[in-house]
Amino acid sequence: MxxxxxxxxxxxxxxxxxxxxxxxxxxxxxxxxxxxxxxxxxxxxxxxxxxxxxxxxxxxxxxxxxxxxxxxxxxxxxxxxxxxxxxxxxxxxxxxxxxxxxxxxxxxxxxxxxxFPAIAPFEETRYFAVSGRVLGTLLRRTMFATDTDNTRFALGGVFLELAETSITAVGTDGRRMAMMQGPLETVGGYEPSSGTTIVPTSAIQVIERTIGSSDDPVDIAVLDNQVKIRTQNAVIFTRLVEGRYPPWQQVIPQNAGGIELDLPVNAVYSGIRQAAIVTNKEKRGVNLTFGDGTLKMEANTADIGESLIEIPISYAEEPIEMTVDHRYLGDFCKVLDIEQMFKMQVEGATSPALLTTDDGYHYVIMPMSR
The missing domain is CATH 3.10.150.10 (DNA Polymerase III, subunit A, domain 2)
Incomplete structure (x- = not known):
């Protein structure tokens, strides 16, 4: 050769x-x-x-x-x-x-x-087809939320819910959850598997990297214990993660109370990174206080110091407080366009926060104790 x-x-x-x-x-x-x-x-x-x-x-x-x-x-x-x-x-x-x-x-x-073992070709005639750009966005916005420590085996991958006209991707580690839905088409009368489709995070990273930012269609075929992916220039296969995925729909807050704010990604991302400077592995919490027309991000760690970052917001009524792991809020901002806006629903110190975007991205952060 x-x-x-x-x-x-x-x-x-x-x-x-x-x-x-x-x-x-x-x-x-x-x-x-x-x-x-x-x-x-x-x-x-x-x-x-x-x-x-x-x-x-x-x-x-x-x-x-x-x-x-x-x-x-x-x-x-x-x-x-x-x-x-x-x-x-x-x-x-x-x-x-x-x-x-x-x-x-x-x-x-x-x-x-x-x-060297052969890589089986994609020969299925019944499968799902989805835009590469749509699938890439879904995977990029959910794979970071999976459980990389494998403390719960079924959470070590992205759950794909494949319906006749839509694909839903979900990633969670039990402390935060990311979910997004997009359109797809069925080819050859394909019907989704009756089993649970959990794709290992390592394979999701390969698929997302292979797709890139292409708009070309991506084909998905779910078999008994594996999934096959076909792009314009690649074929990927992976075994599925075994186990039962938690009922993710129940995790999304139903806006029972609290406030909803429009926030800029760039200001929040910059603020949380600055506030996190004085945190460490043992104390990752950043206190968020919404009120008096500002969002205050505060951290205080013994032997390191204190931080206080303020950004203007539209809410000026009774203060609402919660504490979050700074990594979780930063991870959310990292996968978005730095110039865009997002909505944040906050109810209180013991309730999860819901962050959403106009294109259907949902992200839930569980609070930490102060």
């Missing part, structure tokens, strides 16, 4: 594929990305046994000699990060793999690509 590729495009595809690879895998074969050059295109495949991807690079690649090769993720990642030429050449021979440009030349050992 011998290929020449634009460095940027090849690197982007390689790092997306490599993100599937687990460095702790007991199987050495899984610590590689398989490159297949055929018919003027190059595909890169990776798997950890539980999830996998095959991503295609074309238009910026010249295939001089067809063939396959296994690129070790660790060494190849370092080469691509430091390679400073516009074009990279990868060539295999009996002695190994050569990676080179005009100024750089590397030789790596070659494992047998025939031992």
């Amino acid at each position: 011998k290929i020449q590729a634009a460095l940027d495009s090849f690197s982007d595809a390689f790092f997306i594929a490599a993100s599937v690879v687990s460095p702790r895998s007991p199987k050495a074969i899984f610590k590689n990305v398989k490159v297949t050059a055929s018919g003027g295109t190059v595909s890169l495949s990776a798997t950890d046994g539980e999830q996998g991807i095959r991503i295609t690079v074309e238009g910026v690649v010249d295939v001089n000699t067809e063939g396959t090769a296994l690129l070790p993720v660790g060494y190849m990642s370092s080469i691509l990060r430091e390679f400073n030429e516009e074009t990279i050449t990868i060539e295999t021979s009996d002695s190994g793999i050569q990676v080179y440009g005009v100024q750089s030349n590397f030789k790596l050992p070659a494992a047998n690509p025939d031992e």
